[in-house]
Amino acid sequence: MRSFLLLSGLFCSLLSFAQTDTLPVFPETPPLLEDVLQDAEEEVDFDFDTYYEPLEALREHPLDLNRADREQLQEIRLLNDLQIEAFLEYRATAGPLLALYELQVIPGFDLPTIRRLLPYVSLRSSLDDFHVPLPRMLSAGKNELYLRWSRTLESSRGFLLAGDTSVSGRFLGDPNKWYTRFKHSYENRLSYGFTAEKDAGEEFFRGSNPQGFDFYSAHLFARNLSRTVKAVALGDFTASFGQGLILYSGFGYGKSAATMEVKRSGRVLRPFTSVNEASFYRGAAATLAFGPLEATVLGSYRRRDGNVVVSTDTTETQDLPAITLSSILNSGLHRTPAEIADEGAFHQLTFGGCLRYSSDRFAFGLNGVLDRLDQPISRTPQPYNRFYFNGNQLWNGSLDYTYRLKNLLFFGETAVDPNGRLATLNGLLAGLDRKVDVSLLQRWYSHEFQSLNGFPFAETNGVNNEAGVYLGAEIRPASRWRLNAYYDLYRHPWLRFRTDAPSRGRDWLVRLTYYQKRKLEVYLQVRRESKEQNATDYFGPLDRLVAHQTLQARL
Structure with a gap:
C-alpha cells in the first residue's frame, strides 16, 4: 500500500481484574487469512484487530x-x-x-x-462457567482501547480538486484517517464496546459530520448465559445462515490456496466490531438451545446508502416528487458531495430466523429472511439487470444440510425467492488418506434468483446468474512438503455488466510449499484465470466477447 502508518496502534489494557496487564501481541498471520488477502482481486481494507480477537483471548484462556x-x-x-x-x-x-x-x-x-x-x-479440565453471574462478567475481565491514525503521502485527485467548488468529485474532508475502538471482554463469553471511524476525505466535526466521526458502532454480546441461552446480541452484530445463500455477514473464504476452505461454518451470531459499514445488522438477536434443537431470531433496522432518483412527474393524487433508489451502495465512503447525498438514503428493516437440528452425524436448518425498504428500488432498465430485484420488500427461505460419514463430509443449501426461483450449493470434503484431502463443490444460482443478504461461494458478487464446479486438493507427500491445487469451471447463463452475452470462464491454481519447523516456509504459486468479457478494441454494431486471461506467479 502507498500509505504508511504514522501511529500503527495504541493498544492499552485498562482496569484488568485478576490478570497481568499486557499489551496484545498478535500471532503470526494464519496462512488461510494470508492466502485470501493475497489472492483478492482488489485491495482489501481488512480489520486485523477484529480477526485476531478470538486468538488473543485464547492466549490467556486456552x-x-x-x-x-x-x-x-x-x-x-x-x-x-x-x-x-x-x-x-x-x-x-x-x-x-x-x-x-x-x-x-x-x-x-x-x-x-x-x-x-x-x-x-x-488439556485442562474445568467446571462449566454457566454459574458466573452476569454482573461479574460486565465488571471483571479485560478492557482495551485502540487508537489509530494514518495518512496517504501522495494526494489523490479528490484532494487536488478540493478548492474547486464546481467539481463534483472533490473531497470535502482532510486526508487523515482516524479509527478508535473500546472493548470490554470476559474471555470469549461477553463483550461490549464501541467503534468509530473516519475515512480519508471525509469531514470531521464539521459539514456532513458535525458529530465527529463518519461511522459509529456499539454492541453488547453475551454467549452461554445458561444451557438454554446460547447467545444474545444487542446493538450491532453479524449473522450467518447455512452456506450464505440468503444471509451471510462477516468474513468468508472464497477461492484461494486454502483449497479445503470452501464450506461456510461457524457460529450463527457474532458481535460486530469492524468498520465495514454495510456488512452488519443493528438491533437484537438471540439463539436458544433445546437439546439438539437451536432456534435463532433476529431483528434489525439500519440506515443504508443508495443512489437516489427523484422523479418530477406528478399526478392528481400525488403532488410531491417520487423518490426511488437506482442501486444500493456498500462502500461506506462519504467524501464528495455526490457520496454525501447518497448517505443514509433509505432504511432497511430485516427479520430473520433459523431453526437447526444437530446430531453427531447429521444436521439441517430451516432459514428465513424478510427485508423491507422504506424507499423502493427502481433500477434503470438495462439488459444485464433485467432480473435484478426491484421493489421494497423481499423474502427468502432455505434449507441447509450437513452429513458426516467417516472421512466424508457432505454439505449444502438450497434457497427459494418469492418468484419460486432457486439457488443451490452442494459440496463434499473427503480425506482419501492421511496424505490426501479433496474438496468438491457444485453451485447453481438461477439468473432470476433474488437475494439482498446472500454471500456464498461464487466467482462474482451476489447470488444469481452462475453455475460452476470447483475441485480442490491438498497433498502432503512428505513431512516438509505440501501441494495445494484447485480447478474451477463456471458459466453465466445471462448477461452481466460489461459482458453482453452469456459467458464462461475457468480458473486454476497450484502451490508447492516447503517448510522447516520454526525456521523456514517458502512456496511457489502459479495461478491462471480466463473469463469472457466484452472486447475493448472492437467497434462493430454488436459487442463481441473475448477471453481475458491473467497469469500470476508468486514466490
Whole structure:
C-alpha cells in the first residue's frame, strides 16, 4: 500500500481484574487469512484487530480440547472442517487426550498445523462457567482501547480538486484517517464496546459530520448465559445462515490456496466490531438451545446508502416528487458531495430466523429472511439487470444440510425467492488418506434468483446468474512438503455488466510449499484465470466477447 502508518496502534489494557496487564501481541498471520488477502482481486481494507480477537483471548484462556465442541474449533480459524471432524472422531473413539502430542496421530494434522494450534489450546479440565453471574462478567475481565491514525503521502485527485467548488468529485474532508475502538471482554463469553471511524476525505466535526466521526458502532454480546441461552446480541452484530445463500455477514473464504476452505461454518451470531459499514445488522438477536434443537431470531433496522432518483412527474393524487433508489451502495465512503447525498438514503428493516437440528452425524436448518425498504428500488432498465430485484420488500427461505460419514463430509443449501426461483450449493470434503484431502463443490444460482443478504461461494458478487464446479486438493507427500491445487469451471447463463452475452470462464491454481519447523516456509504459486468479457478494441454494431486471461506467479 502507498500509505504508511504514522501511529500503527495504541493498544492499552485498562482496569484488568485478576490478570497481568499486557499489551496484545498478535500471532503470526494464519496462512488461510494470508492466502485470501493475497489472492483478492482488489485491495482489501481488512480489520486485523477484529480477526485476531478470538486468538488473543485464547492466549490467556486456552481452549480445552477435551471439552471443545465443533463451533468452538471452527471459531479459532486454524483448522479446516476435515481436520475438525477427524479430531472429534478421534476423541469420540479414543477418549480424552492425555497429551497434546497425540494430535500427531490424527489424520490431517501435520506439524505446521499443530505448531500454529499449540499456543491456543490445552488439556485442562474445568467446571462449566454457566454459574458466573452476569454482573461479574460486565465488571471483571479485560478492557482495551485502540487508537489509530494514518495518512496517504501522495494526494489523490479528490484532494487536488478540493478548492474547486464546481467539481463534483472533490473531497470535502482532510486526508487523515482516524479509527478508535473500546472493548470490554470476559474471555470469549461477553463483550461490549464501541467503534468509530473516519475515512480519508471525509469531514470531521464539521459539514456532513458535525458529530465527529463518519461511522459509529456499539454492541453488547453475551454467549452461554445458561444451557438454554446460547447467545444474545444487542446493538450491532453479524449473522450467518447455512452456506450464505440468503444471509451471510462477516468474513468468508472464497477461492484461494486454502483449497479445503470452501464450506461456510461457524457460529450463527457474532458481535460486530469492524468498520465495514454495510456488512452488519443493528438491533437484537438471540439463539436458544433445546437439546439438539437451536432456534435463532433476529431483528434489525439500519440506515443504508443508495443512489437516489427523484422523479418530477406528478399526478392528481400525488403532488410531491417520487423518490426511488437506482442501486444500493456498500462502500461506506462519504467524501464528495455526490457520496454525501447518497448517505443514509433509505432504511432497511430485516427479520430473520433459523431453526437447526444437530446430531453427531447429521444436521439441517430451516432459514428465513424478510427485508423491507422504506424507499423502493427502481433500477434503470438495462439488459444485464433485467432480473435484478426491484421493489421494497423481499423474502427468502432455505434449507441447509450437513452429513458426516467417516472421512466424508457432505454439505449444502438450497434457497427459494418469492418468484419460486432457486439457488443451490452442494459440496463434499473427503480425506482419501492421511496424505490426501479433496474438496468438491457444485453451485447453481438461477439468473432470476433474488437475494439482498446472500454471500456464498461464487466467482462474482451476489447470488444469481452462475453455475460452476470447483475441485480442490491438498497433498502432503512428505513431512516438509505440501501441494495445494484447485480447478474451477463456471458459466453465466445471462448477461452481466460489461459482458453482453452469456459467458464462461475457468480458473486454476497450484502451490508447492516447503517448510522447516520454526525456521523456514517458502512456496511457489502459479495461478491462471480466463473469463469472457466484452472486447475493448472492437467497434462493430454488436459487442463481441473475448477471453481475458491473467497469469500470476508468486514466490
